[in-house]
Amino acid sequence: MANLNLVQAINLALIQEMERDERVLLLGEDVGINGGVFRVTEGLQARFGARRVVDTPLAESGIIGTSIGLAMGGLRPVPEIQFEGFLGPAYDQICSHAARMRTRTRSAFTVPLTIRVPVGGGIHAPELHSDSPEAIYAHQPGIKVVMPSSPYDAKGLLISAIRDPDPVIYFEPKRIYRAFREEVPEDEYTIPIGKARTVCEGTDLTIVSWGASVIQCMQAIEKSNRSIELIDLRTIYPMDIDAVTESVQKTGRCVIVHEAPRTCGLGAEVAATIMEHCFLHLEAPVQRVSGFDTIMPYYKLELSYMPDASRISGAIEDALTF
Amino acid sequence: MRVCALNAPRYTSSMPIQTVFKAEIERISILDEHNQFDEKLGAGLISDEDLVRLYEAMSSCRYLDEVAFKLQRSGRMGTYPQNMGQEATSLGAAYALNSDDWLVTCYRENCGLFWRGVPMESILLHWMGDERGNAMPAAHYATPIAVPIGTQMLHATGLAWASKYRGESRIACTFFGDGASSEGDFHEAANFAANLDIPVIFCCQSNSWAISVPQRIQCSAPTVAQRGMAYGMPCMQVDGNDIFACVYAVKAAAKRAREESRPTFIELVTYRLGDHTTADDARRYRDQAEVDLWKLRDPLIRTRKLLETKRLWDSSKEDAMRQRIEVSVNAAVARAEEIAAPPTSDVFDHTFAQLPPDLVRQRDSLQTHSLAGEQAVHTEGH
Numbered sequence: 001m002a003n004l005n006l007v008q009a010i011n012l013a014l015i016q017e018m019e020r021d022e023r024v025l026l027l028g029e030d031v032g033i034n035g036g037v038f039r040v041t042e043g044l045q046a047r048f049g050a051r052r053v054v055d056t057p058l059a060e061s062g063i064i065g066t067s068i069g070l071a072m073g074g075l076r077p078v079p080e081i082q083f084e085g086f087l088g089p090a091y092d093q094i095c096s097h098a099a100r101m102r103t104r105t106r107s108a109f110t111v112p113l114t115i116r117v118p119v120g121g122g123i124h125a126p127e128l129h130s131d132s133p134e135a136i137y138a139h140q141p142g143i144k145v146v147m148p149s150s151p152y153d154a155k156g157l158l159i160s161a162i163r164d165p166d167p168v169i170y171f172e173p174k175r176i177y178r179a180f181r182e183e184v185p186e187d188e189y190t191i192p193i194g195k196a197r198t199v200c201e202g203t204d205l206t207i208v209s210w211g212a213s214v215i216q217c218m219q220a221i222e223k224s225n226r227s228i229e230l231i232d233l234r235t236i237y238p239m240d241i242d243a244v245t246e247s248v249q250k251t252g253r254c255v256i257v258h259e260a261p262r263t264c265g266l267g268a269e270v271a272a273t274i275m276e277h278c279f280l281h282l283e284a285p286v287q288r289v290s291g292f293d294t295i296m297p298y299y300k301l302e303l304s305y306m307p308d309a310s311r312i313s314g315a316i317e318d319a320l321t322f
Numbered sequence: 323m324r325v326c327a328l329n330a331p332r333y334t335s336s337m338p339i340q341t342v343f344k345a346e347i348e349r350i351s352i353l354d355e356h357n358q359f360d361e362k363l364g365a366g367l368i369s370d371e372d373l374v375r376l377y378e379a380m381s382s383c384r385y386l387d388e389v390a391f392k393l394q395r396s397g398r399m400g401t402y403p404q405n406m407g408q409e410a411t412s413l414g415a416a417y418a419l420n421s422d423d424w425l426v427t428c429y430r431e432n433c434g435l436f437w438r439g440v441p442m443e444s445i446l447l448h449w450m451g452d453e454r455g456n457a458m459p460a461a462h463y464a465t466p467i468a469v470p471i472g473t474q475m476l477h478a479t480g481l482a483w484a485s486k487y488r489g490e491s492r493i494a495c496t497f498f499g500d501g502a503s504s505e506g507d508f509h510e511a512a513n514f515a516a517n518l519d520i521p522v523i524f525c526c527q528s529n530s531w532a533i534s535v536p537q538r539i540q541c542s543a544p545t546v547a548q549r550g551m552a553y554g555m556p557c558m559q560v561d562g563n564d565i566f567a568c569v570y571a572v573k574a575a576a577k578r579a580r581e582e583s584r585p586t587f588i589e590l591v592t593y594r595l596g597d598h599t600t601a602d603d604a605r606r607y608r609d610q611a612e613v614d615l616w617k618l619r620d621p622l623i624r625t626r627k628l629l630e631t632k633r634l635w636d637s638s639k640e641d642a643m644r645q646r647i648e649v650s651v652n653a654a655v656a657r658a659e660e661i662a663a664p665p666t667s668d669v670f671d672h673t674f675a676q677l678p679p680d681l682v683r684q685r686d687s688l689q690t691h692s693l694a695g696e697q698a699v700h701t702e703g704h
Contacts, residue, residue, distance in 0.1 A: 062510030069480015238678030
């Protein structure tokens with residue numbers, strides 16, 4: 001066991017998969033000698049060479065488009081997009097090609113591709129460096145979307161993503177890259193895509209969250225004297241419907257917390273799922289605590305935009321006293 | 323064939339003005355529309371026997387276009403893009419390449435795909451609205467038909483990169499139109515290929531029209547070929563209706579790709595004799611005089627003339643070929659039309675290697691509302 005932060009856990013997962021499988025290669029902007037702008041790929045080019053850790057031209061569509069070709073050609077590319085705000089130029093290659101290749105060729109061609117993307121706010125970054133677009137990609141059939149909230153999950157989910165036969169977007173919540181450490185096994189292990197984690201058990205109310213917001217939820221739970229269950233989805237698509245359903249059928253109350261804007265955020269999908277499966281168990285309307293339906297502000301106001309423990313506590317209280 | 327200086331100095335101290343880069347583009351023509359043949363470049367390029375086969379391949383592709391047009395007009399097939407006039411480009415490439423080099427095409431490269439062995443009914447099936455037409459068998463090293471314009475050049479670059487990564491000699495050759503050379507993905511693909519030394523050939527079917535928009539709106543430079551020059555790769559312009567010139571250019575580019583792991587840009591000057599697709603009417607935007615001029619430059623006509631000059635062809639052979647083609651094309655149409663629609667569950671089965679539980683529920687019930695299948699239980703409970 002090693003005591004690792006999220007960045008170190010991802011780095012370790014990349015090393016182990018690259019050692020295990022010659023088909024795995026990394027590519028992107030600054031991932032080589034510089035080790036990525038967040039140093040997630042630090043030391044990997046020195047270890048594996050410039051053939052397997054490739055600094056590419058500065059072009060996101062090019063990075064994803066060539067990765068699709070690499071994957072069609074039998075490799076397991078792991079491209080990095082430097083910030084989620086730069087996914088826009090690659091959207092067409094992700095959604096029109098990576099996501100559809102298996103279907104449109106009846107599995108004659110497949111795209112085993114893992115796109116690593118730092119996501120979310122909270123690091124005082126410039127504009128377009130702090131967004132939360134996970135629901136956009138969850139809406140696109142043919143791709144899986146994951147977002148770990150802890151070093152342990154980060155390693156196991158990344159290994160699963162790299163081994164997955166289909167395209168996966170692996171969002172890394174940059175706010176908690178170095179926020180805390182935890183014990184991470186040095187041996188390789190996987191965490192299945194599509195399985196949520198019950199962070200803590202409770203009987204009065206369920207919180208469903210993912211990514212960096214899970215930490216704010218834990219803070220709100222610590223301040224509460226009620227019995228609250230926290231579910232970290234870990235996988236955005238395919239969502240673990242059973243985990244959410246079982247919990248809310250038990251507690252009868254649910255607060256959903258995410259950093260992304262509310263309208264058409266994944267919280268809407270979670271709420272609809274609860275309506276479909278837990279209707280007769282509900283004691284209060286499902287509540288959503290989220291980013292506002294505005295453009296993510298520059299960093300002076302970013303902490304006011306993102307759900308914090310205080311806003312989450314307010315929603316918990318409102319749902320419990322309904 | 324290396325026509326642009328690749329290592330121009332980036333810094334110079336000479337004052338005040340010095341030329342740091344000069345370039346020129348070569349145009350290649352071996353068999354023109356007046357039946358002139360350049361023995362020096364053309365000798366030994368294509369054997370007489372192969373030339374007959376290539377002519378038959380072009381003729382067969384042309385006849386498929388005629389049949390496909392009628393199928394669409396009679397409601398037996400959806401929108402179809404005719405390849406008419408552009409047969410020599412992709413055929414020349416497919417002939418020049420190894421049979422296991424990647425052929426990454428757009429949708430006006432039927433002739434090259436058929437030469438590769440892709441069954442005619444696959445192409446028909448695709449335009450009949452059936453994904454199974456795009457299930458290209460691995461042995462053909464051909465990627466699916468790409469309709470969104472320009473996106474496949476990045477895939478070609480990645481495919482060639484994967485071969486290089488594994489130390490294989492397989493290269494990639496990708497096709498696109500002059501309109502697609504306006505797309506950002508073309509420029510990113512060219513830039514990746516040139517800067518990362520990836521063995522890919524960029525074949526631009528410079529056919530004058532992107533639906534109704536003339537080439538001048540896509541490219542105001544004197545040639546489309548010079549677009550590759552901006553990325554530091556060798557570029558050439560080729561008479562795309564000349565099967566010899568197409569073979570010559572792609573062979574040279576393939577040699578460079580294999581030996582030096584360097585890309586090449588080839589502008590194949592040709593012309594779309596038909597409408598953009600069966601949903602288009604080109605009379606709305608272009609003059610018949612222009613079309614008539616290009617009909618004289620038809621790749622089939624000049625190839626047949628050369629065969630006749632060489633006493634390899636005559637009207638009786640033409641008639642016999644026509645009969646063979648009609649039989650084989652009509653049989654392909656019959657095979658494609660016999661393929662029944664798959665069951666609706668087929669919609670789901672290739673979304674992922676393993677379907678997530680909720681997609682399994684949607685597939686098995688063919689419903690998306692949550693009470694589907696639960697109504698009986700619910701009523702019983704009341």
